[in-house]
Amino acid sequence: MTGGEGAFRLLYRTHTPALYALALRLTGRDQHEAEDLVQETWVRATRKMSTFRGDSALRTWLCGVLVNVRRERLRSAWRMVDAPEIEPVSPPRDDAAFDLERAIAALPDGARDIFVLHEVYGYAHHEIAELLGVVEGTSKSQLSRARALLRQALNSGEATR
Amino acid sequence: MSELSDDIKRALAALPREEQPDPALEERVVRVVIGRRRRWVWLSAVAAAAMVLVLTHPWSRAGAGGQTYLLLLSPGPAYLTPPPGHLDERRAEYGRWADSLARLGKLEVGGRLEPPGDIVDGLFIIRAADDADAARIAATCPHNKYRGHIELRRFIE
Numbered sequence: 001m002t003g004g005e006g007a008f009r010l011l012y013r014t015h016t017p018a019l020y021a022l023a024l025r026l027t028g029r030d031q032h033e034a035e036d037l038v039q040e041t042w043v044r045a046t047r048k049m050s051t052f053r054g055d056s057a058l059r060t061w062l063c064g065v066l067v068n069v070r071r072e073r074l075r076s077a078w079r080m081v082d083a084p085e086i087e088p089v090s091p092p093r094d095d096a097a098f099d100l101e102r103a104i105a106a107l108p109d110g111a112r113d114i115f116v117l118h119e120v121y122g123y124a125h126h127e128i129a130e131l132l133g134v135v136e137g138t139s140k141s142q143l144s145r146a147r148a149l150l151r152q153a154l155n156s157g158e159a160t161r
Numbered sequence: 162m163s164e165l166s167d168d169i170k171r172a173l174a175a176l177p178r179e180e181q182p183d184p185a186l187e188e189r190v191v192r193v194v195i196g197r198r199r200r201w202v203w204l205s206a207v208a209a210a211a212m213v214l215v216l217t218h219p220w221s222r223a224g225a226g227g228q229t230y231l232l233l234l235s236p237g238p239a240y241l242t243p244p245p246g247h248l249d250e251r252r253a254e255y256g257r258w259a260d261s262l263a264r265l266g267k268l269e270v271g272g273r274l275e276p277p278g279d280i281v282d283g284l285f286i287i288r289a290a291d292d293a294d295a296a297r298i299a300a301t302c303p304h305n306k307y308r309g310h311i312e313l314r315r316f317i318e
Contacts, residue, residue: 005191005195008191008194008195009187009191012187012190012191013187016182016186016187016190017179017180017181017182018178018179020179020180020181020182021177021178021179021180024180031182031183034182035182035183035186038182038186038190039186039189039190039193042190042193042194043190043193043194044238046194047238048238072238072239100169100172100173100176101176119165119173120173120176120178121178147164147165150165150169151165151166151169154169
């Protein structure tokens, strides 16, 4: 193993669990797509490392790279054609967490991205707007929509138990 | 803006922020990231060799008319990889483009680089009247259509 490879593996092991968790939530818990996103994020990040200005934590920067990779993929017709049918897989064992993860996974793509970034990862609307290339108003309205859908999904889940 | 209940907020806060992917992913990522770097080191060596070839070739002498340019094709961040089973078709398209340049007497050296991969990487040395002409030629490359990255460099003659 070269010194560069060893250093990269250390970086990978430090940050990949967080990237993978984010990727799973953004993709509705599609493991295959999430792994693909993480891989492309590392490829992109190592190319763009010189643009990392250090004014945010490296993990935050990497998460931003991942969100951008996903955004580009959603825009790519080929990627959409190749995308497998998504079924929620490997949910957390805890029932409440499972319901919540399932409800998040069932949100529409755009609303889910904004909900996950805001409610789970604490991004502000202006940061989401910059990451996703939308205006802040869109981030706010999509978040409101996502919250309503999530509440509805969780309530109907409780009603059917 | 509608708010979430405290129960949901608590549940969201309790969600794990880290999850372990399949251990095999690390090997795949390392192979791609480290392999790609090695490939670029190799590509740089090829470019350097091409430069020697160009500078020692008779048509590189001053006054031969036009200028010599190097086109380096790399995937770039937005490159659209061919769908499964269409790689040969993609390569053939690049080949037809190179052939058309050769017929016009504008291509000196060009081709795909080894080792082969899923992404077309290529190096072309062309003759053009000036920078603008070279840019026009580069713009006709199918690599643009697939959002690849083309680096255009003029040789000092």
